[in-house]
Amino acid sequence: MLTRRTPISVAEAKEKINAIPLKHETETIPLAAANHRVLAEDIHASYDYPHFRRAGMDGYAILASDDHDFPKEFTVLGEIQAGATWDKPLHTGEAVRIMTGAYVPDDAGKVIRIEKTRPVNGEDSKVMIVTTESKTNITEAGTDVTKGDIILNKNCELNPGGLAVLTAFGVHEVKVYKKPRIAIIATGTELLSPTDQIAPGKIFNSNGIMLKNLVEEAGGIVDFETQLPDEPAVIKQTLEEQMATHDIVITDGGVSVGDFDYIGDEARKADTLLFNKIKQRPGSVTTAFIQNNTFVMALSGNPGACFTGFYLYMEPLIRRYQHQPSRIKQVRATLAAPYNKTNGFDRYLRCTYKFSNGKFAVYPNGINRSGSLANLQTTTCLALIPHSTTPMAVGTETDAWLLPFK
Amino acid sequence: MLTRRTPISVAEAKEKINAIPLKHETETIPLAAANHRVLAEDIHASYDYPHFRRAGMDGYAILASDDHDFPKEFTVLGEIQAGATWDKPLHTGEAVRIMTGAYVPDDAGKVIRIEKTRPVNGEDSKVMIVTTESKTNITEAGTDVTKGDIILNKNCELNPGGLAVLTAFGVHEVKVYKKPRIAIIATGTELLSPTDQIAPGKIFNSNGIMLKNLVEEAGGIVDFETQLPDEPAVIKQTLEEQMATHDIVITDGGVSVGDFDYIGDEARKADTLLFNKIKQRPGSVTTAFIQNNTFVMALSGNPGACFTGFYLYMEPLIRRYQHQPSRIKQVRATLAAPYNKTNGFDRYLRCTYKFSNGKFAVYPNGINRSGSLANLQTTTCLALIPHSTTPMAVGTETDAWLLPFK
Secondary structure (H helix, E strand, O other): OOOOOOOEOHHHHHHHHHOOOOOOOEEEEEHHHOOOOEEOOOEEOOOOEOOOOEEOOOEEEEEHHHOOOOOEEEEEEEEEOOOOOOOOOOOOOEEEEEOOOOEOOOOEEEEEEHHHEEEEOOEEEEEEEOOOOOOOOEEOOOOOEOOOOEEEOOOOEOOHHHHHHHHHOOOOEEEEEOOOEEEEEEEOOOEEOOOOOOOOOOEEOHHHHHHHHHHHHHOOEEEEEEEEOOOHHHHHHHHHHHHHHOOEEEEEOOOOOOOOOHHHHHHHHOOEEEEOOEOEEOOOOOEEEEEOOEEEEEEOOOHHHHHHHHHHHHHHHHHHHOOOOOOOEEEEEEEOOOEOOOEOOEEEEEEEEEEEOOEEEEEEOOOOOOOOOOOOOOOOEEEEEOOEOOOEOOOOEEEEEEOOOO | OOOOOOOEOHHHHHHHHHOOOOOOOEEEEEHHHOOOOEEOOOEEOOOOEOOOOEEOOOEEEEEHHHOOOOOEEEEEEEEEOOOOOOOOOOOOOEEEEEOOOOEOOOOEEEEEEHHHEEEEOOEEEEEEEOOOOOOOOEEOOOOOEOOOOEEEOOOOEOOHHHHHHHHHOOOOEEEEEOOOEEEEEEEOOOEEOOOOOOOOOOEEOHHHHHHHHHHHHHOOEEEEEEEEOOOHHHHHHHHHHHHHHOOEEEEEOOOOOOOOOHHHHHHHHOOEEEEOOEOEEOOOOOEEEEEOOEEEEEEOOOHHHHHHHHHHHHHHHHHHHOOOOOOOEEEEEEEOOOEOOOEOOEEEEEEEEEEEOOEEEEEEOOOOOOOOOOOOOOOOEEEEEOOEOOOEOOOOEEEEEEOOOO
């Protein structure tokens, strides 16, 4: 049945998705598995760092009061290897051999680097300090961080450096936001299974693998993925089952205006229909609804439209589950090659970009038809071609969105 | 034993690592596991794409010769759902209802969108086409890609869009370069186990977790990770075992000038010592050697130096295994806040950056001591402070390297 739809702008569609309340549940996981997870709490230093006076160089620890009138011979009391401690007193004329990173004797005021010393008759118990140096070569306890300080803030997306910081403070588990669990449902009787032979009228489910990997890059978990024929009862049942067990369900296909608009039908019956027509190309039929507190994003089955819809609407939402901004960077850019097609709706053109002399130039990337997919690998940005009856001139400035992980 | 080392420049050290011959072995893996893997062969289209004449809209397929004098009533012969085919002839005055993505009857020259049609007395067997439209709404077979064309090139790093492209052509396995297998060995008697309590003279192995995650982000596999006390026999044996089974061994610690310079000793005895002193801060003791065709990168145990050494030398090497350039972006940037320390060696300062009006500004990020680690999470770039006896003035332009995955 042909039903009338009311198109809204991309900005309005984004706003509606941005207004969806999220649960923001947390979980505690091993630090070893926490790269790029997001802290759900501030982390405080449980001790000073360094937590002991630490030698910055290999050399000899001496009293501060002995730090004059070199060259001078010292009696070597022993050696402090990294990892060891030292509890004997140090007197004038005495030195302790010490390694980089080792515990400095409490009495010592300076570590003279080994390069500034000489052996004395090959004896381990003697050393000649030839000259002083300006630095103490001692890192005082708490130089970097004081006990109680916040070392990493809530909402920080951990990276390898952050994992090192937490490890240094004895942290081996962290409380992080849960990743959203996402189901992906492709619909269409035309979809073949991966090992089938190609046949007239049939296509492979290229959107499924694309969406799964895009979701994972954005920080979501895909633990259900299927493809369904255009059978309303099967679609309805699968959708209901997956909505009950997921934060988000992404569908692709079944949202055009025709007889097999089964996802569109579900959208119209939903608790909240957010939108089912957007003033954009490609993907004007992109649909979103909420049913039983689960968000369903119904993307077009056309590869180009599916790709664009994911970046416009899903990536920011998945990132928001992690308390993070989108990784897509909006910039001003210049159209550097012709694109002559015009449209009544704004077009998000698949492009590549070059950055030089502080400026971004965008180049339309091959065939930009909604159903085309040959350019999806090489597309590195989307550029706005505003709706118009005249083509946008080469050299015109416009908005562009640089895509992550490209 | 204190041995003399001959320092080389960072550029020379990079050149030496860049000259290491790599094996570039390949493997065939499922496409589902190939995101961000790198193709080791060109991939050709095994058929045209689209591989059949495809309807771009829901509507009615008619003969090209019937495309005039609307409004006009047509007899509807049937319906072609996406996934189906159609082999009946089409005559003048006849139409076939057709869905987006479906197989277009061979005779048909146009698909008139459903929005431009009207039902006739509620009969399924009749339709009134109200008006024509400029486009055929038919995507001809091969419009996007011709059979035999290269769809993705050798050395292309696959992304979700690329996985979609390959899937569309029925590809479900790909030949890719093997990732380098890397062992990480931390040395130091001062290293605690993760669940130990902190103790004087002791520290946690913060470099281990950092290096593992940095390697993985760069595209390497870490399948061995250990920490060893400063015992030369244990270090020597572990190093030999891991060199025999890995493409690269990364060590950290044990390369300073002191008595426990056991990794340094191995380096001096190796088949090829590439370098054991670099004119850089932090990490001047950074060492690299080749033994039995395995490359060993011996990074400083100081967290700041270890972090910097990884990005300067290891990230580009691991990417080269994948036939890919480094993901670190070199830019010109302005020092936007004071940094007053001077040094006889070039310093790679841990900074954050801002990009505005086409320019990068860099800000020294907290304590930049070699042994500091509090800033490793938040550091987003390294900036060059050239060796000098006078501090670099605020506003000076310099080289900066934007770090990936930050």
